Amino acid sequence: MKIIHCADIHLGSKMDNTFSKEIAEKRKSALRNSFSRMVDYAKENGIKVIVLSGDVFDSDRPFKKDKDFLYSVIEKNPEIDFLYLRGNHDIGGDSENNYENLKTFTDKWLSYKYNNVTISGIEITAENCTSFYSTLNLEKDACNIVMLHGQIASGMGKDKINLSKLRDKNIDYLALGHVHEYKSEMIDDRGKWAYSGCLEGRGFDETGEKGFIQIDISNGDVRLEFVPFAENEIIEMSIDISDIKDAYSASLAVRKAIAFDKQNIYRIILTGDVDYTVDDLSADVEKYLSAYCLLVRVKDKTHRKIDINAFDGDTSLKGEFVRTVYASDYSDEDKIRIISYGLKALANERGLE
Numbered sequence: 436m437k438i439i440h441c442a443d444i445h446l447g448s449k450m451d452n453t454f455s456k457e458i459a460e461k462r463k464s465a466l467r468n469s470f471s472r473m474v475d476y477a478k479e480n481g482i483k484v485i486v487l488s489g490d491v492f493d494s495d496r497p498f499k500k501d502k503d504f505l506y507s508v509i510e511k512n513p514e515i516d517f518l519y520l521r522g523n524h525d526i527g528g529d530s531e532n533n534y535e536n537l538k539t540f541t542d543k544w545l546s547y548k549y550n551n552v553t554i555s556g557i558e559i560t561a562e563n564c565t566s567f568y569s570t571l572n573l574e575k576d577a578c579n580i581v582m583l584h585g586q587i588a589s590g591m592g593k594d595k596i597n598l599s600k601l602r603d604k605n606i607d608y609l610a611l612g613h614v615h616e617y618k619s620e621m622i623d624d625r626g627k628w629a630y631s632g633c634l635e636g637r638g639f640d641e642t643g644e645k646g647f648i649q650i651d652i653s654n655g656d657v658r659l660e661f662v663p664f665a666e667n668e669i670i671e672m673s674i675d676i677s678d679i680k681d682a683y684s685a686s687l688a689v690r691k692a693i694a695f696d697k698q699n700i701y702r703i704i705l706t707g708d709v710d711y712t713v714d715d716l717s718a719d720v721e722k723y724l725s726a727y728c729l730l731v732r733v734k735d736k737t738h739r740k741i742d743i744n745a746f747d748g749d750t751s752l753k754g755e756f757v758r759t760v761y762a763s764d765y766s767d768e769d770k771i772r773i774i775s776y777g778l779k780a781l782a783n784e785r786g787l788e
């Protein structure tokens with residue numbers, strides 16, 4: 436038997452604080468597109484069950500457009516069972532269960548059986564967050580998949596999952612939601628746990644490959660495969676541009692280090708030692724790179740090389756500033772950093788932090 440485990444789709448995320456309105460709308464469409472493509476993948480690969488481990492929606496009051504989309508996909512694919520366990524974002528909202536192939540959960544353990552595979556789940560609340568461990572009873576001879584949404588923690592509480600309380604419970608696979616990157620380890624000698632991560636990164640705090648987990652169950656053996664599936668990957672890289680002379684040269688150094696993809700989003704961190712005369716570096720490099728990807732953001736974390744002798748006869752504010760700092764009691768490293776930031780500010784450079 437093959438099963439897809441995914442979570443944290445967050446349909447309806449605004450993303451306006453991270454991206455422009457145009458890019459935010461594209462990212463919202465990408466959330467829906469990736470979910471639809473995942474269902475197509477399931478049909479093409481004979482997968483009859485998709486477990487959704489929470490936060491399908493970004494809110495417990497989802498937009499009508501997103502609700503209509505999700506339930507239309509479910510209705511149009513009756514050969515696939517969708518097991519939807521709500522998470523901390525969408526719990527409390529409606530989970531329309533008037534479709535035969537939509538299976539939902541409550542604050543009590545519920546189980547669905549597929550031959551020798553049993554899939555159980557419970558929505559963690561303030562009332563059951565300490566007691567749900569003791570009320571889980573699984574048959575030893577079944578292949579047991581458990582769905583939960585929360586953060587792995589050493590203690591117990593709302594939105595927390597204490598793995599030590601789930602050991603020796605006959606769990607073969609714990610399908611988790613809440614953490615937005617793929618992670619997997621053993622619970623005990625028998626079972627594995629995994630976060631599938633999200634289908635699409637929604638900001639620069641969700642970089643790297645995103646997708647879902649394909650679970651293959653054969654003769655009681657549970658094998659996992661992470662399937663990268665994002666329509667637009669968000670990639671962050673630091674590039675050393677020491678000794679470059681201008682912004683265009685910096686953009687060439689970045690392009691040499693990164694194989695840009697038109698569909699992806701990039702955050703580039705420029706590092707190294709450069710000449711202080713390179714003004715508006717991050718803004719100009721962004722312009723040179725913008726044609727090679729969906730979106731690029733550049734942060735200037737370089738240090739400016741300072742030749743104190745070049746300011747000996749400089750009567751400008753820059754010259755006075757540099758000489759004053761060099762005459763101070765700061766360490767050489769701090770002097771360079773202060774001068775670098777000061778010259779950025781005097782040149783009205785963006786990205787000063």
